[in-house]
Amino acid sequence: MEYSFSKDDLAKIDEIKSRYPEVMPATLPVLWLAQDKFGHVNEEVQKLVAETLDLPVSHVHGVAEFYTQYYKKEMGKFVLDVCTCLSCHIGGGYDILKHLEKTLGIKAGGTTNDGLFSLQEVECLGACGYAPMMQINNDVFVNHLTPEKTDQVVEGLRKGKYPEFESIAMPLNPNTSASKETV
Amino acid sequence: MSTPLDWKGYEPVLIPKISGLHQIDIYEKNGGYESLREVLLNKTKWPDAVSVVNEVKEANIRGRGGAGFNAGLKWSFMPPVDGGPRYLACNGDESEPGTFKDRKIFEYNPHLFIEGALIAAYAMSISTVYVYIRGEYRSFIQMMEKAVSDAYAKGYIGKNILGSGFSTEMVVHSGAGAYICGEETSLLESLEGKRGYPRVKPPFPAQRGLWGRPTTINNIETLANVPLVIKNGASWFKTIGAETHPGPVLYGISGHVNRPGVYELPSGMPILTLIQDVAGGMRNGKRIKAVIPGGSSTPVLRGDALEGVNMDADSLRQAGSMMGTAGMVIMDEDTDMVEVLWRISKFYHHESCGQCTPCREGTGWLEKILDKIMHGDGETRDLDLLLDVTTQMEGRTICALADAAAWPVRYTISRFREEFEARCRKSVYALA
Numbered sequence: 087m088e089y090s091f092s093k094d095d096l097a098k099i100d101e102i103k104s105r106y107p108e109v110m111p112a113t114l115p116v117l118w119l120a121q122d123k124f125g126h127v128n129e130e131v132q133k134l135v136a137e138t139l140d141l142p143v144s145h146v147h148g149v150a151e152f153y154t155q156y157y158k159k160e161m162g163k164f165v166l167d168v169c170t171c172l173s174c175h176i177g178g179g180y181d182i183l184k185h186l187e188k189t190l191g192i193k194a195g196g197t198t199n200d201g202l203f204s205l206q207e208v209e210c211l212g213a214c215g216y217a218p219m220m221q222i223n224n225d226v227f228v229n230h231l232t233p234e235k236t237d238q239v240v241e242g243l244r245k246g247k248y249p250e251f252e253s254i255a256m257p258l259n260p261n262t263s264a265s266k267e268t269v
Numbered sequence: 270m271s272t273p274l275d276w277k278g279y280e281p282v283l284i285p286k287i288s289g290l291h292q293i294d295i296y297e298k299n300g301g302y303e304s305l306r307e308v309l310l311n312k313t314k315w316p317d318a319v320s321v322v323n324e325v326k327e328a329n330i331r332g333r334g335g336a337g338f339n340a341g342l343k344w345s346f347m348p349p350v351d352g353g354p355r356y357l358a359c360n361g362d363e364s365e366p367g368t369f370k371d372r373k374i375f376e377y378n379p380h381l382f383i384e385g386a387l388i389a390a391y392a393m394s395i396s397t398v399y400v401y402i403r404g405e406y407r408s409f410i411q412m413m414e415k416a417v418s419d420a421y422a423k424g425y426i427g428k429n430i431l432g433s434g435f436s437t438e439m440v441v442h443s444g445a446g447a448y449i450c451g452e453e454t455s456l457l458e459s460l461e462g463k464r465g466y467p468r469v470k471p472p473f474p475a476q477r478g479l480w481g482r483p484t485t486i487n488n489i490e491t492l493a494n495v496p497l498v499i500k501n502g503a504s505w506f507k508t509i510g511a512e513t514h515p516g517p518v519l520y521g522i523s524g525h526v527n528r529p530g531v532y533e534l535p536s537g538m539p540i541l542t543l544i545q546d547v548a549g550g551m552r553n554g555k556r557i558k559a560v561i562p563g564g565s566s567t568p569v570l571r572g573d574a575l576e577g578v579n580m581d582a583d584s585l586r587q588a589g590s591m592m593g594t595a596g597m598v599i600m601d602e603d604t605d606m607v608e609v610l611w612r613i614s615k616f617y618h619h620e621s622c623g624q625c626t627p628c629r630e631g632t633g634w635l636e637k638i639l640d641k642i643m644h645g646d647g648e649t650r651d652l653d654l655l656l657d658v659t660t661q662m663e664g665r666t667i668c669a670l671a672d673a674a675a676w677p678v679r680y681t682i683s684r685f686r687e688e689f690e691a692r693c694r695k696s697v698y699a700l701a
């Protein structure tokens with residue numbers, strides 16, 4: 087695959103650069119831009135980013151390696167990041183992970199043969215009160231998972247139905263109003 | 270405290286019950302950006318930047334990012350203006366397990382935080398504000414980007430704000446998955462576009478921060494309190510909650526309770542009240558076995574030692590723990606403490622940046638030994654080995670991650686020793 091940035095991308099990259107007094111701080115945002123466009127930031131993409139920003143390839147490589155959200159290789163079309171950290175663990179996060187391993191027929195860290203799903207075990211995503219949960223493609227959170235809900239999400243994705251952002255209502259002071267209500 | 274806390278009638282101020290408050294016009298209709306306007310334009314009340322710093326210092330907003338340091342006092346450490354750039358880095362990394370509160374501000378009241386950051390910028394003569402948000406919060410980052418651009422459009426951010434002559438820029442910056450970037454100097458490295466390796470202190474960020482220039486780092490919730498202090502005064506702020514740790518707190522409650530979630534209430538709430546009355550009690554009527562009060566690094570408390578313990582720095586210190594981020598993890602009687610500790614240790618091992626040997630090696634050993642004990646292959650002497658490893662980690666590293674990894678091991682073992690011993694085979698010397 088030939089990797090390159092379009093004219094629009096380059097304009098966006100110029101805008102990103104203008105936010106900082108130096109070029110280097112653009113590394114993370116431009117890696118994000120590249121990943122959103124190409125689906126991953128493998129070594130070739132890292133090279134493209136380095137050349138575009140006129141930074142050493144070793145620098146961009148080091149950054150891409152350091153941060154877990156950058157995919158250093160091609161991933162499935164849908165990347166399922168299941169949280170098994172503290173609150174999700176005590177809420178059954180590993181049961182969800184195992185359930186997905188079984189239904190998808192892969193181990194955490196793997197990708198299905200049809201290239202549709204990658205499964206990963208991840209650390210706390212900041213949704214501890216809504217455990218167990220997972221994140222899809224570095225984007226929406228799916229909360230309060232049960233095996234049934236997990237199956238529904240997977241089936242939905244197969245049909246191209248991407249879950250929507252779940253707004254969690256702020257539970258209010260139980261003494262001043264009904265317990266769950268949107269602000 | 271002698272007087273019982275009046276929490277039942279408490280009306281939220283960080284996340285008030287106003288629908289659509291995240292929209293700038295609704296925020297303005299409810300008095301939003303009035304504190305900023307006052308500070309910039311009412312020279313009788315706020316003659317200079319120092320008067321703002323002093324009011325915030327007086328309010329004693331203790332940092333909500335974990336360390337609990339007085340925000341105004343921190344601001345006063347910024348060196349005198351020398352004409353060069355100065356920065357504010359807002360910490361929205363929110364990665365400590367059990368913590369999920371700043372996202373409520375991003376979603377429900379982003380302008381309160383923006384207004385607070387702008388007041389801080391004025392108070393410290395700051396030319397650019399960076400809002401660092403963990404990369405996993407993509408949805409919340411988009412909400413913040415919208416809020417910041419709306420605030421620009423209304424002239425609250427940018428050149429000559431509200432005709433006051435004061436100018437400052439604001440940039441939202443996404444992380445990319447690394448817990449360590451919540452540590453303040455790691456966050457600066459990450460903002461500079463590098464790997465998030467924490468820096469040796471001193472020099473402190475106020476002396477040399479972003480690009481070698483004076484920088485202050487504050488948590489999102491800390492800054493959201495600022496417009497309230499400006500509007501209602503430090504004396505009002507100090508009437509809320511615990512005397513030595515005043516103000517509203519976003520309590521994030523997770524684990525085995527009926528109604529987990531983020532609740533805004535005064536500081537100093539009794540832990541048992543938070544569990545029984547606020548979060549709807551324990552699921553299935555089970556007993557409370559353990560509570561981690563302020564995120565995974567804060568020492569666990571036993572369920573039978575919660576009477577009289579309140580969520581403020583002093584009360585928690587007496588009880589043998591810390592306030593941290595007020596991210597409370599509640600565990601019931603069926604919880605396996607060996608597994609819980611193993612999972613916490615696995616987290617810190619995964620997140621250690623690897624710069625310091627005691628942390629890189631120590632976190633690995635903790636996880637490995639706990640894994641062994643969890644699988645029934647441990648011996649009682651391994652418990653002493655674990656404690657020995659923590660001793661070699663604490664206070665010997667560049668940043669506090671090593672301590673954060675060591676404390677849970679030290680305190681979970683000492684407070685639930687019987688459970689750990691029951692999982693271990695007796696060591697030969699122990700039998701002798």
Ligand SMILES: Cc1cc2nc3c(=O)[nH]c(=O)nc-3n(C[C@H](O)[C@H](O)[C@H](O)COP(=O)(O)O)c2cc1C
Nearest residue numbers: 332333334360362363364451452453487488491669
């Ligand atoms: C390993 C580590 C991780 C941290 N993570 C966060 C974080 O995610 N969010 C945060 O606000 N502070 C975090 N902190 C605390 C920051 O270093 C810093 O004290 C804080 O952002 C200052 O803001 P405050 O004074 O308003 O609380 C962390 C500290 C350490 C040692």
Ligand code: SF4
Nearest residue numbers: 622624625628666668
């Ligand atoms: S203590 Fe751990 S996380 Fe902190 S700088 Fe050292 S190795 Fe990195």
Ligand code: FES
Nearest residue numbers: 169174211213214
């Ligand atoms: S522990 Fe899973 S989101 Fe925090």
